[in-house]
Amino acid sequence: MQVPRLVVNDADMKKLLLFLLLFLVCIQTGFSQTSDNKFQVRGFHLDLRIQVMPMPALKTFAKRLSESGINTLIMEWEGTYPFEKHPLIPNRYAYTKAEIVGFVKYCNTLGIDVIPLQQSFGHVEYILRNEKYKELREDQKDYSQVCPLQTKQDSALFTDLYTELASTHTSKYIHIGGDETYLLGHDERCKLMVAKEGKSKLYIDYIRMLCNIVIKLGKRPVLWADIAMKYPEAINLLPKGTVLVDWNYGWSMNNFGDHQKLMESGYEIWGAPALRSHPDNYFLTQWEKHFNNIRNFVPVARDLGYKGIVMTSWSTSGAYSSVFETDENITDLYAIRHVYPISGFNILLAAYIESIKSPKPLDIEMFVTDYCKKQYGFNQQQSAVFWKALKAAPYQVMQGEVVAPKPISINQLLDSTNRVAKTLNSLQPTRNLQEFEHYRLMTDIRIHYLKYEAIEKMINANAFNLNKILTQLKSLMATSNELDKRFIVLNKDYLYPAELAQENELRNVKIRLLYQRLSRKK
Numbered sequence: 001m002q003v004p005r006l007v008v009n010d011a012d013m014k015k016l017l018l019f020l021l022l023f024l025v026c027i028q029t030g031f032s033q034t035s036d037n038k039f040q041v042r043g044f045h046l047d048l049r050i051q052v053m054p055m056p057a058l059k060t061f062a063k064r065l066s067e068s069g070i071n072t073l074i075m076e077w078e079g080t081y082p083f084e085k086h087p088l089i090p091n092r093y094a095y096t097k098a099e100i101v102g103f104v105k106y107c108n109t110l111g112i113d114v115i116p117l118q119q120s121f122g123h124v125e126y127i128l129r130n131e132k133y134k135e136l137r138e139d140q141k142d143y144s145q146v147c148p149l150q151t152k153q154d155s156a157l158f159t160d161l162y163t164e165l166a167s168t169h170t171s172k173y174i175h176i177g178g179d180e181t182y183l184l185g186h187d188e189r190c191k192l193m194v195a196k197e198g199k200s201k202l203y204i205d206y207i208r209m210l211c212n213i214v215i216k217l218g219k220r221p222v223l224w225a226d227i228a229m230k231y232p233e234a235i236n237l238l239p240k241g242t243v244l245v246d247w248n249y250g251w252s253m254n255n256f257g258d259h260q261k262l263m264e265s266g267y268e269i270w271g272a273p274a275l276r277s278h279p280d281n282y283f284l285t286q287w288e289k290h291f292n293n294i295r296n297f298v299p300v301a302r303d304l305g306y307k308g309i310v311m312t313s314w315s316t317s318g319a320y321s322s323v324f325e326t327d328e329n330i331t332d333l334y335a336i337r338h339v340y341p342i343s344g345f346n347i348l349l350a351a352y353i354e355s356i357k358s359p360k361p362l363d364i365e366m367f368v369t370d371y372c373k374k375q376y377g378f379n380q381q382q383s384a385v386f387w388k389a390l391k392a393a394p395y396q397v398m399q400g401e402v403v404a405p406k407p408i409s410i411n412q413l414l415d416s417t418n419r420v421a422k423t424l425n426s427l428q429p430t431r432n433l434q435e436f437e438h439y440r441l442m443t444d445i446r447i448h449y450l451k452y453e454a455i456e457k458m459i460n461a462n463a464f465n466l467n468k469i470l471t472q473l474k475s476l477m478a479t480s481n482e483l484d485k486r487f488i489v490l491n492k493d494y495l496y497p498a499e500l501a502q503e504n505e506l507r508n509v510k511i512r513l514l515y516q517r518l519s520r521k522k
């Protein structure tokens with residue numbers, strides 16, 4: 001029997017070559033998504049290290065995420081998880097076991113997979129502060145990180161924590177953290193190992209041990225990718241089911257290491273932009289930076305074939321100030337950086353959702369215009385005025401100096417922020433007035449802060465009139481009371497009453513203390 005000849009013309013050959021080229025590109029970039037290139041994991045990360053949301057608020061937030069198309073919620077429970085075998089870890093805002101189970105079940109009905117995030121290497125001050133776990137510290141003076149050698153030898157702690165989390169979460173994933181392990185090699189035993197085998201060996205052996213604990217529980221480990229990218233020669237030693245999360249808040253793809261090595265590793269990768277991150281705090285939100293991060297990184301993650309995307313939302317930097325009873329006994333920890341509560345960031349959340357739905361990069365100005373028209377009833381001109389105000393003068397003040405591309409004084413920055421406040425007050429939304437009020441409050445808090453910074457600048461320059469300064473501080477304290485009341489009204493459904501009081505106190509304490517110090521001089 002004669003086999004028929006296959007005839008291929010030039011056009012068909014070009015199509016075939018183009019298909020093969022695209023196929024090779026997909027393999028090279030680790031492409032593993034559906035044909036329409038949509039993210040299978042569309043996630044949001046909620047940081048409960050501070051600013052703990054009461055359960056009703058948490059459920060309301062989850063429902064809103066679900067209605068927007070989010071199908072994954074990464075919960076960084078930290079001290080709010082009620083660990084039974086380790087009761088020193090939960091804090092005073094810890095949920096009950098029944099509340100956790102109920103929340104996970106509720107999210108499942110919404111189509112949301114709840115992934116627990118348990119930091120297990122760095123960022124574990126809240127665990128290592130307790131005397132019971134002091135032998136696990138990498139550094140007795142900086143107890144933010146476990147010693148990988150000691151903890152690997154005595155793995156009971158994280159075996160217990162993962163086991164409890166696995167019993168209350170139906171997700172097939174457990175996020176083990178693993179980012180920013182800056183203390184690697186501080187412990188004497190670790191120093192010896194680093195000298196002999198390198199930091200990558202020290203890091204990856206411990207991470208692999210954590211991954212294997214998770215796998216034995218029938219779950220897949222999820223891991224922040226920054227340190228793994230730093231030691232690319234060790235990435236392939238991780239269990240093959242591991243998911244690596246490439247977090248990028250506006251820097252180059254090679255910020256943590258050779259990004260191409262990550263792409264060639266063959267592991268499943270998720271991307272992660274940020275809704276709140278450094279240097280955001282109560283006195284500054286870099287709105288344009290976060291919009292640009294969404295516009296730039298989400299399409300890159302999609303084009304690279306990342307299976308998931310997760311918007312991170314950091315309530316704090318994870319650095320703490322310790323209150324000591326004696327040289328070694330710790331009374332309490334205070335987060336160094338606080339950010340405005342999640343209640344004030346609806347517009348960025350909506351921008352993120354829009355970006356993961358659209359195959360094109362986010363058109364920021366068009367999005368802001370559409371959002372303002374829908375949410376606030378603004379026309380195009382009003383929307384443009386609002387956007388200009390939102391992104392104006394996003395500069396930090398550090399040690400009395402404004403950090404800006406060109407020299408600018410604190411008073412000039414204050415003048416700019418006063419103009420922003422005037423603009424926001426001139427805009428009159430016809431819908432969602434409470435949401436809009438968050439922008440006004442954030443701006444007024446920034447003005448209040450900059451006025452104090454200007455006072456402190458004068459005092460440090462020894463060019464001030466004491467009576468005038470005391471009058472200004474007294475006026476600021478009166479304004480503080482008004483701001484505190486507005487803050488409570490706007491955020492009473494998002495935070496516990498004790499948290500509202502503490503946030504107000506920490507935001508204003510410098511003003512009151514300076515007034516008390518200077519008033520004694522009279």
